[in-house]
Amino acid sequence: MSLEIRKLGKSYGKQTVFENFNIKFEDNVVNCILGASGCGKTTLLNIISGLEDYDYGEIIGTEGKNFSYIFQEPRLLDWYTVRENMEFVMGPLGISDSNERIDRYLRITGLDRFSLYFPDQLSGGMKQRLSIARAFAYPGKIMLMDEPFKGLDVKLKKELTDEFITLWKEDRRTVLFVTHEPREALMTADNIHIIGGEPCRELYKTEIKTERNDRTEDSDEFVMTGEILYSFFTE
């Protein structure tokens, strides 16, 4: 069952963030939620994951499902080693399954050599890599990503995005990827949902058909869709 939000309402005091908000996300693809800063993207993720309550409405397709989350900042426990940080969240699986998954994702992300290191002995990029490895090792059917590459330099951002896509291709899950950068959405997404306005609503939805490997800044779809996406930010 795909993830769908129907007639969602959420206010903070007098400020209404969502009023009869509707959106539908396709299963097992990368759904990018694109919107200007402060439009309610993180609130939407928090509501879907259950971290925040909502006033009214319906969320369909999350029942009984676990969530993996890649936050803007890695949110690691400084007093645990790289491996222990992964073990800490692996409750739903048995010990042997957990160990197997942890080993696998540490190996794929190249963190296996650093499994006994503590987070503050790692660079910023490696910390975020660990956060991605943790999210994939955890058996979350739905993966929520809240601007996970914000603030990283261009090279590292590309490295981590490529790594994320590689991991996701091997283990496809429904991804909700929040960003405010049209370029990032164009390079990563299968579907792009633009949200905005006051109260927030879905303004536009499009599907990116070009294979990820063929997406370049001068490809036709990139240019055409890019123009549409940017128009929402310049209005």
Place this chain on the structure above:
Amino acid sequence: MSKYWKKTAVVVAWFLIWYLVALLINNQLKFPGPIETLRVLFSQVIAGEGFVLTVGASLLRILLGFTGAFMIGVSTGIAAGIYKGFSDFMEPVVSVARATPVMSFIILAMIWFSFSTVPVVICFLMCFPIFYQNSKEGILNTDSNLVKMADLYKVPGGKIITGIYLRSMKPYVNAAANICLGLAFKVTVAAEVLASPDYGIGSRLYDAKIYLEPVEVFAWTFVILVLSYLLEQILRIIFKSRKQRSNKDVAGN
């Protein structure tokens, strides 16, 4: 020069200053020098009757008061950090314990408890508010983003308490333990001086005062300083984290 030799040089320099001041005052009854103090320390204090019992009794009282304050202070501090109502309930007790002069407590304790118990109670009363306050601060300053992360990954509540709250609290409890250890020695010995139980360093200090033996006061003070230093080192080992023991370089991208 290594760190060890630097420390030794500083200690030797202060012994020299002590020696010169004593030489200048030139009155053993008022201000004994280090040589006389060390002579009395080894010939009368350490070799004297009941030294082990005296030191043992004081140490036991310090450990009982300190451990009691640690256990009750930390557990109530955690509860106060989690439940605002409990924090409000505890506030008057902690404020009174912090503001009341130690002498008032000692005198009251001498009315209510046996003389050998008074120093334990005083040590507890002085250390408890510090453990309580620091533990509460530790809980309140726990990174809520880490707790949200754990909630999202459905980490069980008990594991969140031990893996996030207690770990975040550790530096605060560590700081409290360091402050309290020094304080515990001071107030326990002060309470022993006033309550004068059969065995205790404070009782021996009181005897030295009665018999006008300042050199013995110096010698016993020396014993207190050495014991305090040793306990501080033990505490440092206990609280040393795995992270401090690990000594790896920072890894790049």
